[in-house]
Amino acid sequence: MKPYALFTTEERRKEYAELRExxxxxxxxxxxxxxxxxxxxxxxxxxxxxxxxxxxDYGNYVIDGIDVRNYGELSGLPAAKRLFAEILxxxxxxxxxxxxxxxxxxYDLISKAHTHGLLHSERPWCKEEKIKFLCPSPGxxxxxxxxxxxxxxxxxxxxxxxxxxxxxxxxxIKDPTVKGMWCVPxxxxxxxxxxxxxxxxxxxxxxxxxxxxxLMWDNAYCVHEFEGEFVxxxxxxxxCRAQGNADMVYEFASTSKITYPGAxxxxxxxxxxxxxxxxxxxTYQTIGFDKINHLRHxxxxxxxxxxxxxxxxxxxILKPKFHAVLDSLKNEIEPLxxxxxxxxxxxxxxxxxxxxxxxxxxVALMKDAGVILTGAGATFPYGIDPNDSNIRIAPTLPPVEExxxxxxxxCICMRMAALEQLGIE
Amino acid sequence: MKPYALFTTEERRKEYAELRExxxxxxxxxxxxxxxxxxxxxxxxxxxxxxxxxxxDYGNYVIDGIDVRNYGELSGLPAAKRLFAEILxxxxxxxxxxxxxxxxxxYDLISKAHTHGLLHSERPWCKEEKIKFLCPSPGxxxxxxxxxxxxxxxxxxxxxxxxxxxxxxxxxIKDPTVKGMWCVPxxxxxxxxxxxxxxxxxxxxxxxxxxxxxLMWDNAYCVHEFEGEFVxxxxxxxxCRAQGNADMVYEFASTSKITYPGAxxxxxxxxxxxxxxxxxxxTYQTIGFDKINHLRHxxxxxxxxxxxxxxxxxxxILKPKFHAVLDSLKNEIEPLxxxxxxxxxxxxxxxxxxxxxxxxxxVALMKDAGVILTGAGATFPYGIDPNDSNIRIAPTLPPVEExxxxxxxxCICMRMAALEQLGIE
Numbered sequence: 067m068k069p070y071a072l073f074t075t076e077e078r079r080k081e082y083a084e085l086r087e088x089x090x091x092x093x094x095x096x097x098x099x100x101x102x103x104x105x106x107x108x109x110x111x112x113x114x115x116x117x118x119x120x121x122x123d124y125g126n127y128v129i130d131g132i133d134v135r136n137y138g139e140l141s142g143l144p145a146a147k148r149l150f151a152e153i154l155x156x157x158x159x160x161x162x163x164x165x166x167x168x169x170x171x172x173y174d175l176i177s178k179a180h181t182h183g184l185l186h187s188e189r190p191w192c193k194e195e196k197i198k199f200l201c202p203s204p205g206x207x208x209x210x211x212x213x214x215x216x217x218x219x220x221x222x223x224x225x226x227x228x229x230x231x232x233x234x235x236x237x238x239i240k241d242p243t244v245k246g247m248w249c250v251p252x253x254x255x256x257x258x259x260x261x262x263x264x265x266x267x268x269x270x271x272x273x274x275x276x277x278x279x280x281l282m283w284d285n286a287y288c289v290h291e292f293e294g295e296f297v298x299x300x301x302x303x304x305x306c307r308a309q310g311n312a313d314m315v316y317e318f319a320s321t322s323k324i325t326y327p328g329a330x331x332x333x334x335x336x337x338x339x340x341x342x343x344x345x346x347x348x349t350y351q352t353i354g355f356d357k358i359n360h361l362r363h364x365x366x367x368x369x370x371x372x373x374x375x376x377x378x379x380x381x382x383i384l385k386p387k388f389h390a391v392l393d394s395l396k397n398e399i400e401p402l403x404x405x406x407x408x409x410x411x412x413x414x415x416x417x418x419x420x421x422x423x424x425x426x427x428x429v430a431l432m433k434d435a436g437v438i439l440t441g442a443g444a445t446f447p448y449g450i451d452p453n454d455s456n457i458r459i460a461p462t463l464p465p466v467e468e469x470x471x472x473x474x475x476x477c478i479c480m481r482m483a484a485l486e487q488l489g490i491e
Numbered sequence: 492m493k494p495y496a497l498f499t500t501e502e503r504r505k506e507y508a509e510l511r512e513x514x515x516x517x518x519x520x521x522x523x524x525x526x527x528x529x530x531x532x533x534x535x536x537x538x539x540x541x542x543x544x545x546x547x548d549y550g551n552y553v554i555d556g557i558d559v560r561n562y563g564e565l566s567g568l569p570a571a572k573r574l575f576a577e578i579l580x581x582x583x584x585x586x587x588x589x590x591x592x593x594x595x596x597x598y599d600l601i602s603k604a605h606t607h608g609l610l611h612s613e614r615p616w617c618k619e620e621k622i623k624f625l626c627p628s629p630g631x632x633x634x635x636x637x638x639x640x641x642x643x644x645x646x647x648x649x650x651x652x653x654x655x656x657x658x659x660x661x662x663x664i665k666d667p668t669v670k671g672m673w674c675v676p677x678x679x680x681x682x683x684x685x686x687x688x689x690x691x692x693x694x695x696x697x698x699x700x701x702x703x704x705x706l707m708w709d710n711a712y713c714v715h716e717f718e719g720e721f722v723x724x725x726x727x728x729x730x731c732r733a734q735g736n737a738d739m740v741y742e743f744a745s746t747s748k749i750t751y752p753g754a755x756x757x758x759x760x761x762x763x764x765x766x767x768x769x770x771x772x773x774t775y776q777t778i779g780f781d782k783i784n785h786l787r788h789x790x791x792x793x794x795x796x797x798x799x800x801x802x803x804x805x806x807x808i809l810k811p812k813f814h815a816v817l818d819s820l821k822n823e824i825e826p827l828x829x830x831x832x833x834x835x836x837x838x839x840x841x842x843x844x845x846x847x848x849x850x851x852x853x854v855a856l857m858k859d860a861g862v863i864l865t866g867a868g869a870t871f872p873y874g875i876d877p878n879d880s881n882i883r884i885a886p887t888l889p890p891v892e893e894x895x896x897x898x899x900x901x902c903i904c905m906r907m908a909a910l911e912q913l914g915i916e
Contacts, residue, residue: 103562105561105562106561108558111552111558111560111561118546118547118783119544119547121543122543122544122547127536133533133536134753134754135536135751135752135753135754136530136531136536136751136752136753137528137530137747137752137753138753165590165591165780165781166590166777166780166781167777167778169776169777169778170776170777173775173776173777174776177602177606177776180605180606180617181602181605181606181617181641182640190617192605192606192615192617192618193617208775208778211775212775214775215607215772215775216606322562326560326561326783327560327561327562327778328559328560328561328562328563328778328779328780328781328782328783329559329560329781329782329783329784347640350598350633350636350637350639350640351594351595351598351599351602352592352594352595352598353592353594353633353752353753354753355590355591355753356590356591356753356754356781356784357753357754358543358751358753358754359754359781359784
């Protein structure tokens with residue numbers, strides 16, 4: 067095997083014909099595989115089944131004098147606040163424990179910014195002519211979709227191996243209509259990189275022109291190593307506070323990939339002033355969230371050390387899956403020099419940059435072979451990848467054997483698309 | 492005992508002095524009772540404890556081919572839709588099963604009306620000069636608070652023993668800025684009345700000038716009899732559809748007072764067209780709600796008949812509490828002709844209309860004796876009861892013995908306030 071760039075047209079044609087034959091054989095298998103979303107696999111779900119029974123010991127319902135079965139405690143069960151404060155390295159009074167997902171907390175914060183404004187807003191965002199948001203890309207499609215549904219203008223910020231390109235960010239925030247920025251600081255979605263200390267310090271020190279700039283710090287994968295030891299992360303609330311930016315940051319986390327996706331607990335960490343302001347708005351929305359589920363999590367996860375032990379058990383399940391992806395890419399693609407990809411040690415994705423102009427084609431070929439990938443472009447604002455190159459691979463749901471098969475097809479599709487791009491006529 | 496109106500000043504003075512002595516004895520007891528909110532009592536919470544263990548039988552997690560432990564099913568678990576469709580008398584495809592409370596569904600619908608508009612809106616409500624909302628009063632304070640937080644102008648509609656005064660409603664909806672109306676059709680909060688068929692038919696037949704008029708049909712107490720047999724209710728979706736108003740109504744219900752307050756399931760019933768539109772907005776907000784809790788409810792409640800059986804067991808707990816309130820009023824207050832009150836057979840409240848001008852005083856006296864009531868005025872828009880008369884009594888939380896004590900104090904306070912109003916100087 068040699069790089070495709072060195073292939074003659076004749077060699078490309080021959081290679082393509084062979085690949086097409088293999089591809090057609092896979093098509094005949096009528097596969098039905100899904101690598102589109104960061105969905106935990108069945109084994110991971112089974113890992114936490116004990117949680118469902120953890121409250122059956124009657125009399126366990128009162129904690130800190132609060133009967134978790136009745137109404138109340140708008141901002142969450144105090145014991146749950148202590149648990150997540152320990153995990154995130156913040157203070158309990160900086161924690162809001164809500165419903166089943168952090169996505170909803172993010173959406174609701176942006177929604178309230180539009181209807182009521184944030185703590186330092188001059189007016190609700192819906193009364194502003196224009197709202198712009200910084201979107202480090204490739205990034206999480208659901209972040210971008212929130213911007214889209216609220217009609218915000220998204221500004222693409224390039225990702226570097228250290229995090230967002232801060233030169234561009236620091237320039238962009240001089241515009242007072244730039245109201246916020248999405249960040250996934252640890253095991254970024256999809257690249258799986260960890261923001262460097264330098265980048266984090268520069269983010270914490272930002273002085274945006276907008277007084278109500280919202281740093282959306284989505285710490286979705288804060289304890290989600292699948293390889294190696296737990297990597298400590300810095301408390302962004304303290305860092306921002308030290309820079310006089312205490313109210314700029316809203317940190318999000320959830321147990322969706324610790325306990326149950328959809329039946330976990332979503333958390334927002336923010337300054338006490340922000341917590342107070344947000345509670346003053348949320349009090350019209352709900353009497354309180356599911357404290358029984360809060361207590362279930364407190365009893366099951368216990369504390370940070372115990373949570374990290376659980377994450378190691380998730381890692382044992384996930385590591386072979388990620389290796390199946392990475393090994394396949396290394397063996398089948400690397401020698402051909404037609405793509406680059408990240409080598410994450412945590413998070414839920416492998417980010418592949420195929421030959422420019424081929425991502426859409428690859429996803430379409432995969433679909434015709436029965437394997438669903440995240441849509442090409444989804445990792446960029448408005449779903450448009452300027453290079454048509456980035457593909458997000460989510461290897462967590464399928465069992466390893468199926469995953470290996472899916473990756474075989476994937477490598478064939480990548481090669482076919484690259485050859486088409488290089489020319490086979 | 493004779494009506495206070497027939498008392499001479501001298502008699503009033505004597506009576507007041509005696510009452511004050513009794514009041515001071517209660518003050519010395521340093522009571523700490525709460526009748527402010529419709530909170531279930533401890534016995535009711537214990538009634539449903541089996542639900543917490545119902546899913547521990549491993550392998551129970553897949554229903555209709557859906558693993559409830561993983562992401563997905565934006566509009567709720569199909570089996571839960573079937574359950575609530577049967578209870579509400581609608582079709583499963585008209586049901587949206589969400590998080591832990593219906594209040595949040597109501598808030599979110601109004602919030603989305605503001606940020607995006609409803610199905611038939613010409614523009615988002617935040618782009619309108621003014622939004623008005625019809626508020627039958629006395630009503631539920633949290634409904635009114637939603638109007639308040641979104642800056643809507645509330646129009647008070649008088650309640651009759653049959654429901655809202657429809658002559659006024661039919662006139663009011665000619666104004667295109669009138670965008671909706673709150674209704675609690677069965678065991679209304681706080682009056683506990685059931686809307687008559689005549690009123691319901693007139694509501695279903697409304698032709699509001701606003702194309703996106705939202706009939707907020709809060710069926711909070713749809714199966715919540717505490718006395719007598721289950722009283723069937725009509726399906727408002729069908730009634731509106733028959734009148735060509737299929738998309739006007741949004742019906743809300745929850746299991747907050749069937750299973751757990753705060754850990755139940757909230758439901759919104761609406762036309763298929765509304766469901767489709769709402770899902771197109773909610774898809775940016777969440778990947779899905781807590782389907783494990785949906786399944787827990789499906790397994791525990793089973794069907795309508797079984798749910799009604801459970802409600803009879805709640806009734807056994809609640810009936811003596813309501814009777815303690817009603818007996819006390821009948822014995823202590825009725826002969827004095829200083830107040831009227833409702834005699835509900837379901838719901839969570841007794842609505843007392845004290846002598847005009849005394850409600851605030853009564854609530855203050857109660858507070859000084861250690862008993863918290865719903866704030867006077869809370870049952871009216873902007874918290875202002877024009878007659879300062881309506882007091883909502885929530886008898887469900889305290890045990891019967893405490894409740895009897897609280898009612899003793901209440902009757903004393905009502906009598907003192909009435910005498911003060913009639914004059915004791």
